[in-house]
Structures are given as C-alpha cells and as structure tokens.
Amino acid sequence: MEVALARPVERLPRGTGLAYEPKFDGHRVVLLRDPGRVLLQARSGRIVTDAFPDLVTAAEALPAGTVLDGEVVVWTEGRTDFAAVQKRAMARRGRAAELARRLPASYAAFDLLATGTTDLRPLPYRRRRAALTHLLAPVGPPVQAVPMTTDEEVASLWYETLTANGIEGLVVKRLDGPYRGGRRDWRKLRHSDTRDAVVAGVTGSRTHPRALAVVLPGDDTPVLTSPLAPAVRAQLAGALAALPPGGEPAAAGAVTTDGTPYLPVPPVLTVEVRQSSTRHPLTTVSRLRLPE
Template sequence: MDLPVMPPVKPMLAKSVKGVPAADSVDGGLSYEPKWDGFRCIVFRDGDEVVLASRSTKELTRYFPDVVEAVLANTPARCVLDGEIFLAIDGRLEFDALSQRIHPAASRVAKLAEQTPASFVAFDLLALGDESLMDEPFSVRRSRLEDALASASAPVHLTRTTTDAAVAEEWFGIFEGAGLDGVVAKALGKPYAENGRQMLKIKHARTADVVVAGYRLHKTSTDDRPLLGSLLLGLYADDGTLQHVGVAASFTESRRAELVELLQPLVVDTTQHPWGQWQDADAQASSRLPGGQSRWTGTKDLSFVTLEPSLVAEVGYEHMEGTRFRHTAQFKRWRPDREPESCTYGQLEEVARYDLDDVLT
C-alpha cells in the first residue's frame, strides 16, 4: 500500500457542547451532520488492497469482509476515507448486533458477514489519488468527498450535511428514533486535525431514578483500601423483576473510598439477591443480569458485591440500547425520597421511531 496518507492515522475527535451552536459562532461557519452510533473507521484503499482502521488505529479489516467488498465496489481506486461502520436492523442502528461482529473465529466472521451485513457511511476525505487533503479546509474536503462518492450506492453511504442550524436542531430531535447519537458540527474553514478535538458534538442528555443493587471494586482497590469501581444499576420491569440496566462510574479516588464505606451496611449474601444467579449461563441468557462476558471484556473479572436493593440514585444517561443504557451513566445524587419499586422503565422517555433509510436518503 502506497498512499499520500498512510496508516496509522488517529481520527479527528469531538468535544461535547450543550445545544446546537449557531452557524456563525465559528469563523468561516459550521457544517452539521448526524452523529452515527457505530465503529469509527478510517478506510485506506490502494487498488485492490483495503485496510479498515479503528479509532485506536487497530485493524478491523478481518472482521468486516462485507465492508471491504463494498469499499472495493463503491469508492475511488486510491483514497482515504473517514467514517463509521454501522449495522441496521429494521430501519434502526443496532450497536449490540454490530459488536457481535468482532469474533476471533474466521468461520463465525464469515457467517455473521452474511447474516448481519454492515454498512459504511463516509463523512470526510483525507486523501484522493496522489493528493493528501489533510491540510485543506473541511469545505473543500466535503466537496471533493461528494464528487468521489457520486456514484456510490448502499452499503456505502455519504452522510448528509447542512449549514442551517435550524435543520440540525430538527435532525437532533427526530434522528434519535433511528438510533443515532445526536449531531456533530464541523468548522468549514479548518483542516483535518489528527487526534484533535476540533469538532463539536451535541448528544442527548436525560436523567432516571435507578436502584443501586451492587458494585464492583476498582482495579486499584486493595484489602487495606477498598475502592469502588462502579455502581450496578437496575430498573423494575413490568413483571416485577429487577433488571440490570448499566453502571455508573467516574468517581474520584476519595469518593470511591467513601462509597465503599457508605454501602457496607447494605451488603447481602448472593443467595438473597435478585441477581444472585449471575454466574449461571441460562440465567445470563435472560439479559436481566450483570456479569456476562463479552468480546470486549475478555477475561476481565466481572464479579460484584451484591447490595440490598433499597437505595435509589438519580443518574444521567444519553439513550437506551434495547433495555439498557447505551453508555456508562453519570451519578447525579441520592434519592432517599424515592421507593425502589417506583424505579421502572415507565419513567423513561419514549423516542418516536424514525426510519434509518430516511436519514440516509
């Protein structure tokens, strides 16, 4: 492979802001686009050779032979594209299904590529032919990207953009129904900043009252100084069972020590806990319990301390992936005024469904 921009390349990143910024808030103006929920991927193509690189510069190529095939059929012979690998089911992004595509067995990779094929959406162009575009402003890179993918078709897509903040606000409100994360704003006049937080991201922020039903110890915890790593959170389903919905983390070291001490009176024997069967494979299949191993956690110790499910906390979250929080929740405060049984899925905002095909049109 011999391209003007060669791997490894760390993609340009975004910093979070509240609310869609005005188009003229940055010199040269802003361009807005949907924020995809998949695997960030930089595509390097030199003729018949294709490399798919992750955000951390690790190769994704072997896991997505279907995307490699699509790139060969729908992109210029020599190019470097920045974008996202995503997987859609019934008109909605499905991150859990996408994560299943990362598998060590070649036979399983081939089977999943056929059963749950992925797609690629491009949102930047870093090189074309013998020319690097890294130093060009985004307005130029976007125009060249549109020309480069003018004849592309699914499963390779060009993300839509707008310079109208009002349209971006509308997208922020409706595209979540198709599983998208929010909106990204890019400065039209700036070059590509490798590993720099030059973009702005606007994501959904919500709160929920949840039951604190356990905790994991931090990796730096010792017998002499136990430190909390994360709180295990639950919500009651319609059938009255307490379902694991995610974790809250990101505490200071002093706070981690305080929380372990605070929670000690609530520690109960595993046999007396609604998640006591977490190590049982059949029980894990219900998706109601914490502790299931994944390809991401590998051999990581997922054991936890079981707590009497009597403590309620308010947490911040972005959106749901099925019945769980898509990302780590943020602890806000304790809610001693709330009864645990009142912490149900009914409190969560229901997002109006939106068809992903309409986003890609």
C-alpha cells in the same frame, strides 16, 4: 492513523461557517483503499478488516489511495443497532461471513482524508466534503456519505426527529477547518448523557460482578464502569451466568482504557450507562437492556 475527535456541548452551536451532520450510533473506522487491498482500522488502531468482509467487497469499487473516516453501522428495523455492530466488530474471520449475511453493515463516511497520493487533511472541510460526495456518488450503498447541512433549522429538525432512527445527536464542524487527528476541533451534541453500551467483560466474576468493561458507540476500546449498584449487580449476575462459557479469543488478556484487566464475555449484552462530564468522567451502569 489518529482520528479527529469531538468535544461535547450542551446546546446546538449556531453561527456562520458551520456544518451539521447526524451522529450515528456505530463503530468508528478508517477505511483505506490501497492498491490491491482494503484495510479497516478502528479508532484504537486495531485492524478489523476480517470482521467486515461485506464492506471490504463494497470498498473495492473505490480508487486506490482513498482514505475515508466514518462510522460502521448495522440497521435493524429502521434503527441503528449498536449491539449488532459490536458483535460484528468482535467476530473472527470464521464467523464474520455468516454475520455479514445476517447483519449486513453500512459505512457512513463523514470525511475524505486522501485520494490517490494527495493528503486532503490540511484542506478546509468544505473542500473535503465536496470531494467526498463526488467520490462516493457513483459507488452507492453500503458505502455512502452521511447527510450534511449548513442550515441551522434543518439541523435542529434532525436533532429533534432522528432519534427514532437511533441517531445519537449531531456533530458540528467548521467549514474552514482542517482535519486534525487527535484534536477535539469538532463538537458533538447528544440528546442526553445516557447511552447504550455493549458488555465486553467483567471484573470479579460472572456470578459476582464488581464492575463492567463496556464498549461505547464510536469506540472499540472497553472502558471500566464505576462499581455496580446492588440491584444492577443482581440483574447482571443472572444474565452473565446464562451466557455461554468464554469470550472472544481475541480479547484474552484484555484490559480497559485505564489498564484494568477484565474477564471477557461474549458481546451479546447491552446496558444503559450514564457518563459524567467531569474532567475524569465516570461511566455508571443504570440497567441491563432487555431485548424488545
């Protein structure tokens, strides 16, 4: 299932008929509740059901035919922790249960695409939102609706204050807009072009990395960074060499979004990256994020 997308903007959109939601720093997942099972699909189309047994159990309370779009997040000391959620998303079944106990996940639903046999995507957002909150009210955490406001001043306050909780910014939708997969009808306002990303692999070698394959918040398909600056390369070479051998077996033969093969590494390192806003954006590694 193709998900709806958002285009970046540089200032808070204002005007009538707009809805504002916090933009969570997590892993985009479509949740499908079929009769007798729950299915979790990442933005790329990859099925990640086995990685989140805690969410599967929670979603069994939903009625059959429910299809949600949302973000899987992991909270650490009151902040969203993208490195933790990516670790969970890459886990195979044997390790997933143990990670679920140590790093429990939450599902922040921001759209309801279907209920029963009814496709809600053609309906305006205001109706989908009302149906979403009504559906999830009796379910409760860890499956819950993201906050939403139509008040510009409240949205501005969220934008200024929720960074302390790891919120990236805001997503803005038209109240009368349908849900159109693959289209950038929504808008997103981030605090800056600087983001944290999880290192999924390297080109070159661990001791002499040329570039990184990194996973950005809201996605699960690695992108290739631009060539590493000498100082960053030296910093990363030491950190990569200290990692245990091998990467996730599921990543064997993996390639980035542009088809570049890379050497997988365990998803435990986080880097700060900057993204350009050009037609063909570049992802540049600024530094290795060290544990606080």
